[in-house]
Structures are given as structure tokens and as C-alpha cells.
Amino acid sequence: GIGSPHGDDRVGWEIANAIQSRINGEAASVRLLRTPDELLDWMEDTQELVICDACQGAGEIGSVHQWEWPCAVLESISWSGTHNLSLLAVLALAHQLGRLPASVRIWGVEVQQVQPDQSMSNTVITGAKNAADSICKTLCFRLNETEKQHA
Template identity: 30%
Template structure:
């Protein structure tokens, strides 16, 4: 089972995780994939609830907005143990991704493979629309993730 989780909120650049999930879910290539093989999930600032959403997955992709003082639109990619070393400040939400993953590891309730994609945002924005640089990154990331998901599906 592969789960793709878009984390965020419905507002501005923080909605980018949701937008990636929506675009992936709409891809024709995934329309015939059975729900027990692939699930797309939108999570509204889940905190520890992220662990519940990942339960039952062999592979989990997580997409979220990040703030690390990098250039807006830059795409970060981390896997498995590397996620544990992420600074909690990287997340744009209360509970950092690394904290949630550390707890999941402690209770031995994580997918075998965990991949985190974070798109750099400029900071807290009160815009209701995605910035154009973020839209471009979403498009590129969607294409990249589509190929990666197809590879994992072909190994089943």
C-alpha cells in the first residue's frame, strides 16, 4: 500500500501539499489503481494524527510547505532516517514532522519506506492564492512524484 499525504491548510502557499495530492490524484495513470494499492490523503495540519494517516502503508510520501530560509519554490527531498534529523522549525506547523516521525519510530508504527518532499515558502503569508513560483514547483514535483509512485507500484 502506497499513501500520498498532502499536509497543510487551505490558505495560500500552505495549501501546496494539498494541491500536489489533488494533481496526482487527477492523473489518468492512477485512475485504474485499486484503493488498496494507492491512497491520496489531504491532512489539515495533522500533528501526531499523521501517524494514524500513515498506518497500514508500506510506502508513504509526505508533501508539505517548509521554511528553512531557502529560496521560495526550492524542493527538498528526504528519506527515512534523514527525516529524523530535520529541524522542527522546518515545518510550517506546530508539531514538526521529525517529532511525529520520532514518536512513530519509538512505537514501531512507521511505513517501511518514508519519503518527504517539502517546497520552500517565503514565510507566513496571508494570501489566499498560491504564488506563481510555488505553482511552478508544484507542477514539477507532481511530475517527479508521479514517476516515483509508478516505480513503487511496478514493484508490487
């Protein structure tokens, strides 16, 4: 999860923490990042990358969205925070370097308040819970399918 301690921008961290509390640590590695460029430090040996971040311009506050990289729609979304290198630029760079996993899914929750000294809004907290629920269901389904293939 990508985030910061500023208001609704915590949503990526909240989603990641909720997922971490529900999954077996051996099945997935969950990280809390401050900036998208931190993804480059550990994505190389990853087969599937799930990114959680705050977004703006995708829908109503608290709404949950999912995209598979690459996707043209992502260009019209504003990603939260003041990152030196945007999430989309980091993914493009990872692709050019041959370090991008085969599957990249981006989950965003629409946010509003990302100023310092603010807490997350109740609507975004609900969105984070809904996103974590959806991600866990998706990952559980994939794990079950993998187990069936190996049986």
C-alpha cells in the same frame, strides 16, 4: 499532503490533489491533512509513506526537495504551519510506537507567504506541479519494478 488554506501553505494539498488526479486509487491512498499528527491515524498498515508539505530554509522559493526519513538535514528545515506537534516529532513518535512504515519519503516545496487571506504564489504553484510530476515518476517506476518482480 499537509497544508492549510493560508497562501503558499496550500502546497501540500495541491501536490496531493495533483497526484490523486493522475494515479489509480487502488495503487495508493492520498490524504489531505491539516496537521502532521493526523498521519498517526492511518499510517499503520502503510508500506510506503510519501509526505508533501511546505518548508522554509531548504532553498529558493518554489524549489522542490526530497528526503528519506530519517535524515539529519531535516532538523535544519522549518516546516510550514502552526502545528502542535511537528512533522519530525510525529515521525519519531510513530517510530517509537512501531507504526512507522518501512519507507518514508518527505517532499517539500520552499514557500514564502503563509498568512491568512493570501493565495498561493505563482512560483510555489510551479513548484507544486514539479513536485507532483517527480513523485508520480518515482511511484510509477516503483510500481513497474514491482510488476516485473511478480511476472
